Amino acid sequence: MSVICRSAVGSAVAILCAVLVAGTLHSQTPDVQAKFRLAQGFEQAGELERAAELYRDLLRKEQGNVTFFDGLQRMYVQLKRYDDAIGVIRERLKMLPNDPTLHGLLGTVQYRAGREPEAMSAWQHAISIAPESQQSYRLVANLMIENRLLDRAAEIYRKGRVACHDPQLFTIELAQLLVASMDYAGATEEFLRWLAQNPAQIAFVQNRLAAFTYKDEGRVAAIRIVQAHLDDQPTLRLYELLAWLHMEGKDFDRSFEVYRRIDELSGANGVALLGFADRVFRERAYGVASRAYSEAMDRPLPAQRVPQARYGRACALKELQDAADSGAVRVWTRLRPVDDARTRLTEAVTAFAKIVEEYPQTEYSAKSQYQIGLIQLRHFQDLNSASRTFQMVLAEPAVTPSVRIDVQLRMGELLTARADTINAVAALRTVLSSPGATPDQTDEAQLRLAEIAFFNGHIDDAVKLLATISTNVQNDFANDAIELQVLLQENTGGPPQAIMQYGRAEFLARQHRNSEAVQLLTDLVQTFPGSPLVDDALLRAGGLLTQAGLYQEAIALYDRLLTQFHEQSKMLDRALFRMGEIYQFGLAQPATAISTYERLLSEQAQSVLANEARKRIRALRGESL
Amino acid sequence: MKMPGVKWRICILLVSVLCTTSSAQNKILVQMDLQQTDHLKAYGIAYWALSKSMEVDWLLNYRGGSFMMDDNPVLATECSVRGVAFEEVTASTAVQIYAEVQRDDNNMDVVRLEKAPKIAVYVPPGYKPWDDAVTLALEYAEIPYDKLWDKEVLQGKLHEYDWLHLHHEDFTGQYGKFFASFASADWYLEQQAMLEKEARTLGYKKVSELKKAVARTIKEFISSGGFMFAMCSATDTYDIALAAENTDICDVMYDGDPPDPDAQSRLDFSKTLAFTNFTLEKNPLRYEYSDIDQPPSDLLALQNPETDYFTLFEFSAKFDPVPTMLTQNHVNVLKGFLGQTTGFKKACIKKTVIILAQKDGTDQVRYLHGNYGRGTFTFYGGHDPEDYQHAVGDPPTDLSLHKNSPGYRLILNNILFPAAKKKQQKT
Incomplete structure (x- = not known):
């Protein structure tokens, strides 16, 4: 608004000046007009001395002419002849002693001449002509900003407020100025002043604050000021601003504290906390989300919002318990033994079960049932319970089409694990024929069908099915599909019985019959020692043993690959890497882990795993990278 | 009186090289030619060795400006961990390398690096x-x-x-x-x-x-x-x-x-x-x-980036060691930027x-x-x-994708250059 006004005023002044100049020149003699044009020409050509000379002659002839005066003082300033410029301005001041603009100009030239005290005095004089007019302060502040005296300009705005008896004056101008001078606390003060006058403009204030709150020091200053204001006057707007600032800094715990107050002050009865919980869940701050959902439910939350809060809390619990492993162990997740899943996920299952019990035949009931089934299938490996649960989901009248398709996918997975591939294929084909299936759902179905074909020894069918998905690298299942495709294609040259036996072993592993799978894989190595599948088989068997916590047996298999198949294997680096991982995470023997990774670096220097091995060594040595 | 033959002169040279520039022990050669896997980290290894009070010889113009250090299992491990290629050379091979570098008809020289510059x-x-x-x-x-x-x-x-x-x-x-x-x-x-x-x-x-x-x-x-x-x-x-x-x-x-x-x-x-x-x-x-x-x-x-290249000048390693140090590289034509x-x-x-x-x-x-x-x-x-x-x-820029960057090598030459022991100019 102020920018538009300023630009309109500027345009009007420019038009007025043009009219005045045209009018002045029109009434002048041709000689004066010619001289003026010549002076302008010299000025444009950079011949400033000659232009100054002409302007001086012109001004001598017409002492009151503002254009000639302006031209002359401008030339003197350009030529850094500050004393001459000051002289010309003083002469003009004799004619117009109360012109604040002239006093302001005098101050500018004096400042540029290095006479700071005189400049300050001239600017002070400009203000003293109309000390209660906001224009005086604006004029001088702008001149100071032009001379990069940002701190002084801020002082002038503050003085203007007092002198004009208007504490809200220059709020935005001052705030912007303080942002530019990196006085973030001062800027926040001014934006809060603006917010107090315009409570509906919180988005505007957030937008302006965001110019510096992305930086730690800016955000800390803003939080300090908002907090101080809250201590004096706890208002909803200020709490909202404070919560936003904490969220900007990803300080979800503090933000949560503030949202508690917001919920109370606004009488939201938990709805504000629920909104906050959803937001931090999306930010993957599951601990805070879980507590926020719980607290929302402890308040008199409107009945229709309770299932949402309960479902949110249960999902947060599930994520939290799933991610309970430390960061270091998480990198090993794929090989981590399946051990304490039941203990870890009990609380989440109980929470989902209560939703099913208390909100039957609702969307939340169906979604909760599905989550329980998923945990039973993937974490507890309890296929019978999972099957019953998924049937119950399908029987729920409120189940959404998307959840229904997800259930079919899980049933395909479950039936495969039961070795019932005929029904598994039927379930997965249902997904492919569902018009509402998303591309991800369709691709997962294709991958599962390809896996079944591989398990059944139909390698060509598997490859064809995989070809439809592995081209889309954005796809969630693309990596799995590519991995399987590479395995199948790389091993087509060997005896077909070997790859079929490998597929059968994978099928057993899918049924959680790991010891049988390991036996089949080691038999494969024994029967087909020349097959390119030998290293895949030993690595896979080692992985299954690791999952079962049989670390020494796994190491023995990897060692077999390193010794017996040293000449033919292309996966020696992987074997060494996996051995290092077992020593690092499984057996907690850091020194042996380091030496194993070092062995990888010396024996397999070109390995793609070398960089990761280097990182692991340095992490184990306690070096920060 | 019979003047000593060429063979004698070579023997004397080798003995003097052995005595003056290296002790008779195995060495680690961090080669800086196209065999090097990570040229940039190789400078870090030289710096690391200097900071551990190890002596580093910079073999100017020898295999792209290689570094030679006394063999040491800690150093070898550090090279492996940082992904820097190196060769373990026997004492006699090292002597041959020093002799080759110091031969008058080779534009090469040895510069001893003494301390890690601040x-x-x-x-x-x-x-x-x-x-x-x-x-x-x-x-x-x-x-x-x-x-x-x-x-x-x-x-x-x-x-x-x-x-x-x-x-x-x-x-x-x-x-x-x-x-x-x-x-x-x-x-x-x-x-x-x-x-x-x-x-x-x-x-x-x-x-x-x-x-x-x-x-x-x-x-x-x-x-x-x-x-x-x-x-x-x-x-x-x-x-x-x-x-x-x-x-x-x-x-x-x-x-x-x-x-x-x-x-x-x-x-x-x-x-x-x-x-x-x-x-x-x-x-x-x-x-x-x-x-x-x-x-x-x-x-x-x-x-046009396709045609933008610049060429490093060649200097006499023995007479102009400083510009030689600064221009050490495994290529002499570099991509412009x-x-x-x-x-x-x-x-x-x-x-x-x-x-x-x-x-x-x-x-x-x-x-x-x-x-x-x-x-x-x-x-x-x-x-x-x-x-x-x-x-x-x-x-x-992710330098792990440019481990062998000749342009970045020029920067790192400068960092090691202050570590060089001042040598009497030959002219």
Whole structure:
């Protein structure tokens, strides 16, 4: 608004000046007009001395002419002849002693001449002509900003407020100025002043604050000021601003504290906390989300919002318990033994079960049932319970089409694990024929069908099915599909019985019959020692043993690959890497882990795993990278 | 009397080499030719060895400027862990290598590196090492460095360091001459306010005055034996600031007052390190400081990266060890790369300066070196050797994808160069 006004005023002044100049020149003699044009020409050509000379002659002839005066003082300033410029301005001041603009100009030239005290005095004089007019302060502040005296300009705005008896004056101008001078606390003060006058403009204030709150020091200053204001006057707007600032800094715990107050002050009865919980869940701050959902439910939350809060809390619990492993162990997740899943996920299952019990035949009931089934299938490996649960989901009248398709996918997975591939294929084909299936759902179905074909020894069918998905690298299942495709294609040259036996072993592993799978894989190595599948088989068997916590047996298999198949294997680096991982995470023997990774670096220097091995060594040595 | 035969002479040479340059033990050779897996980290290994008081011999022009150190399992492991290729050589092979390097008819030599140089980088506080090729290289090679800014320089802290790096700092006080494109950008306004505040705090009315004082102090550091390495716009703006000691070249949007109309004629070229007789760019809106920069910044779009290469000059390792050290590389033709200052017009370079690399068939010098007092300076044109045209806001270069970058090697040659034991010149 102020920018538009300023630009309109500027345009009007420019038009007025043009009219005045045209009018002045029109009434002048041709000689004066010619001289003026010549002076302008010299000025444009950079011949400033000659232009100054002409302007001086012109001004001598017409002492009151503002254009000639302006031209002359401008030339003197350009030529850094500050004393001459000051002289010309003083002469003009004799004619117009109360012109604040002239006093302001005098101050500018004096400042540029290095006479700071005189400049300050001239600017002070400009203000003293109309000390209660906001224009005086604006004029001088702008001149100071032009001379990069940002701190002084801020002082002038503050003085203007007092002198004009208007504490809200220059709020935005001052705030912007303080942002530019990196006085973030001062800027926040001014934006809060603006917010107090315009409570509906919180988005505007957030937008302006965001110019510096992305930086730690800016955000800390803003939080300090908002907090101080809250201590004096706890208002909803200020709490909202404070919560936003904490969220900007990803300080979800503090933000949560503030949202508690917001919920109370606004009488939201938990709805504000629920909104906050959803937001931090999306930010993957599951601990805070879980507590926020719980607290929302402890308040008199409107009945229709309770299932949402309960479902949110249960999902947060599930994520939290799933991610309970430390960061270091998480990198090993794929090989981590399946051990304490039941203990870890009990609380989440109980929470989902209560939703099913208390909100039957609702969307939340169906979604909760599905989550329980998923945990039973993937974490507890309890296929019978999972099957019953998924049937119950399908029987729920409120189940959404998307959840229904997800259930079919899980049933395909479950039936495969039961070795019932005929029904598994039927379930997965249902997904492919569902018009509402998303591309991800369709691709997962294709991958599962390809896996079944591989398990059944139909390698060509598997490859064809995989070809439809592995081209889309954005796809969630693309990596799995590519991995399987590479395995199948790389091993087509060997005896077909070997790859079929490998597929059968994978099928057993899918049924959680790991010891049988390991036996089949080691038999494969024994029967087909020349097959390119030998290293895949030993690595896979080692992985299954690791999952079962049989670390020494796994190491023995990897060692077999390193010794017996040293000449033919292309996966020696992987074997060494996996051995290092077992020593690092499984057996907690850091020194042996380091030496194993070092062995990888010396024996397999070109390995793609070398960089990761280097990182692991340095992490184990306690070096920060 | 029978004169000793050639065989005898070779034997004497080998014995003397054995006695003087190496003890009879196995060595680790960090080869720097095309066999090296990570040239940049190899410099970090040399630095690491020096910091552990190990002696490092830099074999100039031998397999791309290789490093030879006493064999040591800790060193070998460190090379493996950092991904640096090396060869373990027996004592007798090492002697043969030293003999080959020191043969008169080979343009090679051995330079003993003695201590890890203390490195300072001139950057503002809070600066992230994303936009500066040298800090990127130092971080990647794991070479430690300290950050200094105006206050520390003016307080005399430079004398605690051996080597100082300047990157795209603008010593003219014109804030990089970004005004035309970025006058209202937050980062520009913040940078200007920060520099103005710093200048006032340190007692200077203008940023340009502060920067001149900093440039003078750096010159004193070089004069008293310091090594200065500058890249991109820190090169020409540094000399422009020195030349403009007695005049004002900044326009009103940069320092609040107009420039001296006679600024050009008041430039004092006797004060500069490398450049002379250059013409200032007076247009405050043009993204260029002077005619030193070749090609000018506003013509960079016309450059074709496919044909932009420059060539390293070859120097006599035995007679000119310093330029030889600075130009060690596994290739001698390098990919060009642009910067606010890309190259230097040959006509603007002082006769006393050694040209290390030039774009063939043009007057564009890319890399130069000179002495001032007891110290030296090296200027390297362009911004980032692996990002042809690095623009404001572009993501940082990931050096793990450019482990063998010849352009970055030139930077790292400079870092080790102050570690070299001073050797009596042969001529």
